[in-house]
Every structure is written in structure tokens, then in C-alpha cells.
Amino acid sequence: MDDDEGRNSSAVVQVDVVPGPAPGPDTLRAVGIIDFRPRQSKEAAAVAAVAFAEDPIWGHTLTDARRRRLPHTILLRAQLRTTQPSHTIRVAKHGGRIIGLAFWNVDGATKPHESAAATDPRVLRAARTMMRRAGRDRHTLATMCTALAESYPCDNGWFLGTLVVHPDHQGTGVGSALLRDGLARADTNGQPVSLQTSTAKNVRFYERHGFEVTEMVDEIYPGAPPLWTMRRPAAAVGHQA
Ligand SMILES: CC(C)(COP(=O)(O)OP(=O)(O)OC[C@H]1O[C@@H](n2cnc3c(N)ncnc32)[C@H](O)[C@@H]1OP(=O)(O)O)[C@@H](O)C(=O)NCCC(=O)NCCS
Numbered sequence: 001m002d003d004d005e006g007r008n009s010s011a012v013v014q015v016d017v018v019p020g021p022a023p024g025p026d027t028l029r030a031v032g033i034i035d036f037r038p039r040q041s042k043e044a045a046a047v048a049a050v051a052f053a054e055d056p057i058w059g060h061t062l063t064d065a066r067r068r069r070l071p072h073t074i075l076l077r078a079q080l081r082t083t084q085p086s087h088t089i090r091v092a093k094h095g096g097r098i099i100g101l102a103f104w105n106v107d108g109a110t111k112p113h114e115s116a117a118a119t120d121p122r123v124l125r126a127a128r129t130m131m132r133r134a135g136r137d138r139h140t141l142a143t144m145c146t147a148l149a150e151s152y153p154c155d156n157g158w159f160l161g162t163l164v165v166h167p168d169h170q171g172t173g174v175g176s177a178l179l180r181d182g183l184a185r186a187d188t189n190g191q192p193v194s195l196q197t198s199t200a201k202n203v204r205f206y207e208r209h210g211f212e213v214t215e216m217v218d219e220i221y222p223g224a225p226p227l228w229t230m231r232r233p234a235a236a237v238g239h240q241a
Contacts (some may be wrong), residue, residue: 011103019070031174033097033181036089038081044091044101045077051164056225058197061144062137070130071141079103083114090181092165092174099169102178103162113149144188147220148196158182179209187235191237194231203228216221 020241021106035045053057053065063069081091086107103113117123134141135160152159160182165174195211197203205215211230220227 001128021082031092031094033090033092033131033177035038035082036083036091036101038083040072040091040098041080042082045072047101047166048072048076048162048164051170053165053167055198057144057148057220057227059212060223060225061140062134064135064137067134067137070133072077072153074130074133075123075127076103078120079117082117082120082122086110086115086181087117087161088185090178092178094169094174100165100174100178101162102160102182104186105159105161106189106191108156108158111152111154112151120136136151143221144224147224148227151196151220151227151229153157153194153196153214153231155192155194155231155236156220157178157231158186158189160193160195163195175205176209183209183232186232190234192231192234194229196227196229198225198227203230206230206232 018099049069052066052072058068058071079105083089086105088104088106090102091098105117107115110116131138131141146154160179163175163178165178182192188232193211194214195206207213207230209232211232213228214231215229217227217229219225
């Protein structure tokens with residue numbers, strides 16, 4: 001156990017994760033789902049950047065592969081550093097490294113982009129830096145950010161802002177473990193959970209965890225990729241994968 005886990009052992013959930021598509025008993029590895037620490041912001045944001053490298057929304061918005069990392073390496077990193085009571089952030093660790101992240105907005109009364117983590121001066125500064133570095137893509141980026149902000153569901157429950165697993169560990173159960181960990185907390189608090197996603201594959205993944213599509217927008221703005229909004233009612237016992 002490292003410092004993070006040792007200092008808050010009650011928050012550790014130990015899960016067996018099977019790497020690879022055809023696992024054998026000898027390939028079992030232990031992954032810890034633990035509370036995030038602000039000093040892990042850079043590492044966690046880097047995992048998000050690489051996980052979202054092929055995401056249709058960011059691929060459409062930021063055509064240059066290096067710029068595509070900006071929403072995560074700059075903006076998400078600043079949001080992670082600015083931990084607020086309005087958020088619950090959990091990470092999956094393996095071999096001392098962060099391999100996954102779940103970022104939940106638990107203040108249902110406030111839209112994510114209006115939350116304290118989004119309006120903190122350090123986050124606003126990061127947003128300006130991100131826009132500046134987006135170069136020729138900055139107008140598309142601004143349009144996408146506005147479209148996303150306007151499309152957020154607001155139903156007074158939890159909102160799963162970010163769920164990512166490093167590509168080297170995807171398809172091994174880490175994402176499901178992070179999701180189940182947060183959903184169990186939402187259930188304990190009697191909260192429904194909403195999220196938005198931009199791939200049909202993710203829609204199927206979330207459906208397996210009890211989410212249903214509440215809205216599908218073909219183009220979040222003219223020419224942009226589709227966006228699905230999904231919701232899982234509180235305490236959907238028996239729906240979890
Ligand atoms: C979406 C994401 C978080 C899922 O994380 P993950 O760790 O790959 O998820 P899991 O391994 O738990 O499950 C993924 C699939 O692998 C399957 N799977 C899990 N363990 C497996 C194993 N050992 N062998 C074979 N398949 C396995 C699951 O059944 C699941 O199938 P499904 O999608 O058809 O339901 C991850 O793929 C990711 O980071 N994607 C890029 C970023 C992104 O799109 N995030 C979501 C934004 S809303």
C-alpha cells in the first residue's frame with residue numbers, strides 16, 4: 001500500500017481485474033480503487049488525455065493530435081487540483097500508477113459548468129490557457145464547450161463528468177469497477193446518475209450498468225459528432241453488471 005491508500009484505508013476497494021481478453025487464473029491482478037489526492041492531478045489528467053485521444057468529440061474539435069490533449073492536460077488537471085466538496089473523485093491504481101479515474105459531480109443542484117470546480121479562478125485561468133494553445137482550433141473548441149455546457153442534463157442527481165481507463169488496461173474490468181464504486185455511493189445517497197457520451201460502444205457499456213438513453217442528439221452542433229445523454233435511477237438494484 002502506498003501513502004494514499006495507507007492514510008485512508010477505509011476508502012480502498014480492492015477488486016480483481018483480469019487483463020487481456022482471454023484471462024487465466026494466473027493473470028489476475030489486484031487494482032485498488034481509492035480516493036484521489038490533488039497532488040495526483042498531473043498523472044490522472046495525463047491518463048484522461050491518452051484515453052480520450054480517439055474520442056469523436058475531441059477528435060472533431062481539436063484536429064491536431066497534440067492539441068487534443070489540452071482539455072485534459074490543462075483544464076481537467078486544474079479542475080482536479082481544485083477539489084471541491086461538490087465532487088467525488090476516485091482513481092484506480094495498479095503497481096503504484098494511476099490507470100483510471102472517475103470524476104463525479106455530486107452537487108445535483110448545480111450544473112457541472114457552473115459548479116465551484118468549474119468557476120474557480122484557477123480553473124478559469126486554465127480555460128483561457130487552453131483556448132490560447134488551441135491555436136486555429138480555438139473557435140471550434142469554444143463552440144464545442146458552449147454546446148456541451150448547454151446540453152448538460154440537470155435533474156438534481158449526480159453527474160459522471162469523466163470516466164477513463166488507460167488504453168493499456170481497457171477491457172479488463174477497471175472501468176466497470178470504477179463505475180460500480182461510484183454507483184454504490186450514489187445508491188447509498190439515494191441519487192440518480194446522469195452522464196453524456198459520444199460513442200455507441202460506450203452507450204452499450206453504460207447500459208450494462210443500468211443506464212438508459214434519455215436523449216440522443218445527432219450533431220451537438222452542425223457538423224459535430226453525436227452525443228447521448230444517459231440516466232440511471234437511484235438504487236437500481238439488480239441492474240449492475
Ligand atoms: C469507457 C471506458 C471507461 C471503459 O473502461 P474499461 O476498463 O475498458 O471497461 P471494462 O473493461 O470494465 O468493460 C469494457 C468492456 O470490456 C468487457 N470486459 C471486461 N473485462 C473483460 C475481460 N477480462 N475480458 C474481456 N472483456 C472484458 C466488458 O464486458 C465491457 O464490455 P461492454 O462494453 O460490451 O459492456 C474506457 O474504455 C475508456 O476510458 N474509454 C475512453 C474514454 C471514454 O470514452 N470514456 C467514457 C466517456 S463517457
